[in-house]
Amino acid sequence: MESKLTGAEFLKEKRLLDLWKELIRGSAGRTFELMTETQLDEETRAFVTEFVEAIGSGNYEDVTRPEYENLLKILRGVSASRVEQGFTPTETAAFVMSFKEAVNTVFEEKIEDPVKLASEVLVMGNLIDKLSLYTFETFVETREKILKEQAMALEFTNPMIMVWDNLIAFPLQGILDTHRMAMFTEEMLDAITRHQARVVIVDLTAIAAMDTATCNRLMQAIEAARLMGSEAVITGISPAVAFIIVKLGADLKARTLRELREGIKYAFRVLGLKVVEESS
């Protein structure tokens, strides 16, 4: 086992924390556009505390050992939040890299013996590099996970409900963009042919907002359904979606009804069906 680093005690000083934050502020220009000062304060303080705790064990080499578990957990949290907040890989790496710089500066100020200084800076540098790599790895991992989730959301097809003979319904949900809308159009028109649907109910209850391009696409889908001899009824339009349609100045050629059940009632009328209460 190596001897304990004498410089470790200087790391507890406020000087290191101030220096570090200053470096972050200087290096990653966008940091404070993307996160709050308080968040950075908390992250840096927690990191330094756990760092001092971990090297207190005398292990400066192997970050996979249990004494580093808490520190790695903080780094995972930092990486994950950076991904969500839209940081670039460089900006994320700057977090740990600048810590190394801060540590070096503190050591230079406090350790007078040049030989000792050189060896301690080297040991610390190697250790922090490992942590830096770890941060980067988790950053990439988190990002890949999110990308995969997004791709899955795109693949997710719209469920179709066969409500009655010649009557189908599509309860749309999630985020509707032009790509998903194009997919939906295809699915809906195919379903019309396959099920000989005279009425299609498109339920937008679970759609909170829609951009204008998507709205245009929806109207094209409805018009295409009309050309195929099927009537599209839209139900459950939210105030936001209603406003977009109005702002578009679009002539929505579909019947719009308040909720799904009114859509079904209307469809039954078109199909010449009647719901009769069973007399008791």
Next chain:
Amino acid sequence: MEEAGGASILKIEDFLIATPQEAMHDLAAIQFKDELLRRLKETKVSGLVMNLGRIDVVDSFMGRTIGEIANSANLMGVEVAIIGLRPDVAITMVEMGISLGNVHPLLNLDLALEFLRNQRGGA
């Protein structure tokens, strides 16, 4: 059968059923139009069903021709229904801005004939 740009025109009851062929070039489209309108006059039917199920590509000329046929038929007192439009063709027509405002799109031949019978009853 007369030359109608490769299309078939059948008569049933009081109606004509016209089915243009899949790849109709411009000249064939014109022949189809002329022949169809001539038959409408000759047979004195009250309704026309255009079965577009065999068309897999539509261009603006084709789209306009269908609209013109429908318009002319309307002026001759004939109701027009279209059936069998394929999903991709329907989307293309919408994207090209062909609205076919004066025809009645219906899901299948049964519904089209039922619709035309009701129209006749109403007139």
